[in-house]
Amino acid sequence: MSDRKITITYNDRIVRQFLLATVLWGVVGMLVGVLVASQLNFWRLNFDIPWLTFGRLRPLHTNAVIFAFVGNMMFAGIYYSTQRLVKARLASDFLSSLHFWGWQAIIVAAAITLPLGFSRGKEYAELIWPINIAVALIWVVFAVNFFWTLARRNEPTLYVAIWFYIATIITVAMLYIVNHLSIPTSLLHSYPVFGGVQDALVQWWYGHNAVAFFLTTPILGIMYYFLPKAAERPVYSYQLSVIHFWSLVFIYIWAGPHHLLNTALPNWLQALGMTFSLMLWAPSWGGMLNGLLTLRGAWHKLRTDPVLKFFAAAVTFYGMATFEGPLLSIKSVNALAHYSDWIIGHVHAGALGWNGFMAAGMIYWMLPRLWNKPLYSTALANLHFWLGTVGILLYVAAMWTSGITQGLMLNATTDGGTVLAYPNFLDTLNTIRPLMLMRVIGGTLYLTGFLLLAYNLYRTISGAQTVDGRIEVFVDDSAKTSRVGTVGTFLNPPVVFSALGIVFACVWMFGGPALQIVGLIGGAISVIFAVAHFATRGTRWSGWYERLLVSAAPFTVLTFVAVAAGGLIQIVPTVVINKAQNMEERVAIPYSPLELAGRDIFVREGCYNCHSQMIRTIVPDVLRYGDYSRLGESLYDHPFQWGSRRTGPDLARVGGKYNAAWHFVHMADPRATSPGSNMPNYPWLFTNRTDVAALYGKINVMRLLSVPYPAMSPAAVMADVEAQSKLIVEELKATQQLTEGDREIVALIAYLQRLGKFEKVVKTTASATP
Amino acid sequence: MFRRILFDHWVAIFPLISFVVTATVYFAITRQALRMTPEQTKRLSRMPFEDKDHDAS
Numbered sequence: 001m002s003d004r005k006i007t008i009t010y011n012d013r014i015v016r017q018f019l020l021a022t023v024l025w026g027v028v029g030m031l032v033g034v035l036v037a038s039q040l041n042f043w044r045l046n047f048d049i050p051w052l053t054f055g056r057l058r059p060l061h062t063n064a065v066i067f068a069f070v071g072n073m074m075f076a077g078i079y080y081s082t083q084r085l086v087k088a089r090l091a092s093d094f095l096s097s098l099h100f101w102g103w104q105a106i107i108v109a110a111a112i113t114l115p116l117g118f119s120r121g122k123e124y125a126e127l128i129w130p131i132n133i134a135v136a137l138i139w140v141v142f143a144v145n146f147f148w149t150l151a152r153r154n155e156p157t158l159y160v161a162i163w164f165y166i167a168t169i170i171t172v173a174m175l176y177i178v179n180h181l182s183i184p185t186s187l188l189h190s191y192p193v194f195g196g197v198q199d200a201l202v203q204w205w206y207g208h209n210a211v212a213f214f215l216t217t218p219i220l221g222i223m224y225y226f227l228p229k230a231a232e233r234p235v236y237s238y239q240l241s242v243i244h245f246w247s248l249v250f251i252y253i254w255a256g257p258h259h260l261l262n263t264a265l266p267n268w269l270q271a272l273g274m275t276f277s278l279m280l281w282a283p284s285w286g287g288m289l290n291g292l293l294t295l296r297g298a299w300h301k302l303r304t305d306p307v308l309k310f311f312a313a314a315v316t317f318y319g320m321a322t323f324e325g326p327l328l329s330i331k332s333v334n335a336l337a338h339y340s341d342w343i344i345g346h347v348h349a350g351a352l353g354w355n356g357f358m359a360a361g362m363i364y365w366m367l368p369r370l371w372n373k374p375l376y377s378t379a380l381a382n383l384h385f386w387l388g389t390v391g392i393l394l395y396v397a398a399m400w401t402s403g404i405t406q407g408l409m410l411n412a413t414t415d416g417g418t419v420l421a422y423p424n425f426l427d428t429l430n431t432i433r434p435l436m437l438m439r440v441i442g443g444t445l446y447l448t449g450f451l452l453l454a455y456n457l458y459r460t461i462s463g464a465q466t467v468d469g470r471i472e473v474f475v476d477d478s479a480k481t482s483r484v485g486t487v488g489t490f491l492n493p494p495v496v497f498s499a500l501g502i503v504f505a506c507v508w509m510f511g512g513p514a515l516q517i518v519g520l521i522g523g524a525i526s527v528i529f530a531v532a533h534f535a536t537r538g539t540r541w542s543g544w545y546e547r548l549l550v551s552a553a554p555f556t557v558l559t560f561v562a563v564a565a566g567g568l569i570q571i572v573p574t575v576v577i578n579k580a581q582n583m584e585e586r587v588a589i590p591y592s593p594l595e596l597a598g599r600d601i602f603v604r605e606g607c608y609n610c611h612s613q614m615i616r617t618i619v620p621d622v623l624r625y626g627d628y629s630r631l632g633e634s635l636y637d638h639p640f641q642w643g644s645r646r647t648g649p650d651l652a653r654v655g656g657k658y659n660a661a662w663h664f665v666h667m668a669d670p671r672a673t674s675p676g677s678n679m680p681n682y683p684w685l686f687t688n689r690t691d692v693a694a695l696y697g698k699i700n701v702m703r704l705l706s707v708p709y710p711a712m713s714p715a716a717v718m719a720d721v722e723a724q725s726k727l728i729v730e731e732l733k734a735t736q737q738l739t740e741g742d743r744e745i746v747a748l749i750a751y752l753q754r755l756g757k758f759e760k761v762v763k764t765t766a767s768a769t770p
Numbered sequence: 771m772f773r774r775i776l777f778d779h780w781v782a783i784f785p786l787i788s789f790v791v792t793a794t795v796y797f798a799i800t801r802q803a804l805r806m807t808p809e810q811t812k813r814l815s816r817m818p819f820e821d822k823d824h825d826a827s
Binding site for chain 2: 160225229247250275279471494545
């Protein structure tokens with residue numbers, strides 16, 4: 001072993017920067033959250049201003065709390081702990097700075113564009129395409145900085161927290177890039193390459209795994225470092241952390257379809273989503289138990305130490321949310337809970353309890369160490385904890401009660417299940433109003449706690465001297481020779497036999513009659529050889545795995561394989577098959593140019609945040625909204641608008657249900673047609689002119705995306721728009737509602753009246769060929 | 771074949787296959803973890819405490 005000793009000074013400046021940004025954006029994101037929650041009770045808080053409506057601000061809230069608050073917190077925690085765990089300074093101060101300032105610029109861009117209505121219309125993926133590119137670039141900067149630091153490490157072994165960070169970086173890149181694939185129509189607008197059920201599947205593969213690999217795995221890594229440090233106790237079971245890690249990253253990816261249960265999504269995908277979500281309970285609780293049991297012998301410290309209070313509560317809320325999630329993924333439970341406030345309660349138990357409290361604990365622990373000064377007030381930190389806890393409990397209890405009430409009322413039937421017990425949607429909304437208000441109070445308490453944190457931080461760092469950590473290490477050059485090289489990454493028994501098994505399985509599943517036999521026999525032989533090899537030379541398998549633990553690149557590759565598998569199996573068949581010629585019963589009719597313009601207005605205003613467009617395959621949905629939605633009916637929807645929440649009724653078959661005048665009045669003042677509604681007014685739709693000039697380019701992009709539009713010249717598009725506008729204007733005029741044909745309200749009415757229309761397909765029997 | 775994936779009932783075998791694969795991965799990793807020696811687990815779990823920073827903590 002070398003006796004070369006070096007002194008390393010960590011780059012804690014970047015940690016301090018990310019920490020401060022965390023607190024700033026956390027307060028901003030939570031403030032927007034309290035505002036939008038208040039808007040649901042008091043519609044006047046939309047102020048008749050387009051950039052303050054619920055539909056535009058809710059995406060700002062979600063993006064702010066996920067990417068700005070948790071994102072900055074994650075980077076602070078990862079950079080602090082990684083340097084210390086690998087005993088190396090961050091590889092590049094330049095990349096670190098670029099990462100920080102680039103990420104803040106993205107947040108500012110989001111804060112400007114989202115209220116202005118520039119949105120892709122997909123949840124947690126609303127940001128427009130130039131910002132998507134910026135996110136991908138900055139994420140690459142982060143990845144390079146991180147992996148370069150690992151390459152320069154002086155500690156050969158990778159602690160489990162590093163595994164979680166690796167999984168985060170790789171998987172978020174994969175998810176983000178695939179779900180944000182779009183064709184631009186302008187600098188500020190694009191259509192996603194996926195449509196209909198493809199888009200739904202890709203969106204929730206991304207959306208659920210944004211929760212998994214942005215809100216869970218990096219925070220688990222942070223838990224595995226900061227909780228032992230704060231408790232001054234090693235992690236309860238390192239073996240459990242190994243099992244927990246691999247089972248979590250493999251299983252999580254498959255759970256996306258649980259957001260689409262009882263919809264038009266094929267049943268085999270729903271079954272996969274449900275079963276994997278249920279299996280996910282075990283590894284999630286593995287992490288929870290590991291965290292809580294690490295506090296063995298340190299529970300008495302919770303009385304006085306706010307950091308441990310936050311960590312213990314965070315892990316407890318994590319356990320609660322990861323029990324609730326699998327429960328909600330059971331189809332029959334989901335039939336009640338989907339689209340209701342129960343889902344919101346589940347999300348916020350995790351977000352406020354797990355993410356928010358881990359952030360608070362980490363910040364309170366780091367503050368004195370990064371600024372070399374004791375925390376200004378432990379009493380304030382304890383007060384923050386209690387305010388936050390009460391806030392969460394109020395919030396979650398309100399949403400559980402509200403969600404179950406909604407589910408029961410909206411699904412209730414009488415007369416032998418043939419008639420809805422509460423046919424008026426607004427009856428349900430009015431019943432849950434007190435609970436929505438209770439949610440506002442809970443959220444406000446939680447925000448108040450974070451304001452206390454901000455004040456405590458300010459008083460702590462005022463006049464304090466910053467300090468960067470230092471350590472002296474002995475450099476051991478021989479450690480690098482024991483790492484697995486590129487060849488060893490792939491040519492080793494576990495990987496080779498697994499690959500053979502997968503290849504033969506695919507040949508069996510997708511081949512013709514002869515190939516099926518080859519696949520079956522080949523797969524069986526592979527399994528037999530693998531078992532025999534393991535029985536006789538199992539130590540080689542173990543030896544390879546031990547070397548993997550000190551080899552960042554191969555570890556990363558295998559993590560990628562683990563997370564890519566679920567996505568490939570779930571998404572590829574749907575992408576291949578989702579074509580018009582394979583649709584049964586019904587297929588969509590492409591939107592007319594005016595209807596397309598109206599659809600883009602629907603997306604711009606964020607209507608999908610309150611209104612779904614997916615009638616589920618359950619009796620109450622069919623009784624309330626009409627025939628259940630078929631796969632083919634949303635085939636050309638780029639983006640899909642199935643929705644995930646019903647603050648208002650489903651709109652899948654609203655076309656023709658009301659006349660144009662009803663929609664005209666409803667958009668001006670929803671309470672004029674629907675007393676008690678909490679929907680905002682949309683007066684600007686009556687003065688803004690529809691952007692008809694953009695439609696020619698938009699239709700060309702749609703044709704690129706295989707939507708069967710005929711080739712149309714700009715003049716033809718204009719003529720089509722004018723003809724359809726004229727009809728709507730005349731219909732409105734007949735009912736004394738006057739407007740010009742070029743106003744956005746006309747386009748929106750055209751779109752809404754189109755919903756539910758489809759073309760019938762002649763039924764064919766399934767064939768044996770793809 | 772692809773058409774059958776979407777529309778016919780026999781595709782219920784896919785969740786079963788997926789479950790078997792997952793169980794295999796799980797048991798393989800569990801076996802590997804249980805074979806770790808006490809010295810290994812002790813050393814690894816103490817890694818967060820090896821950074822004796824020259825700072826206020």
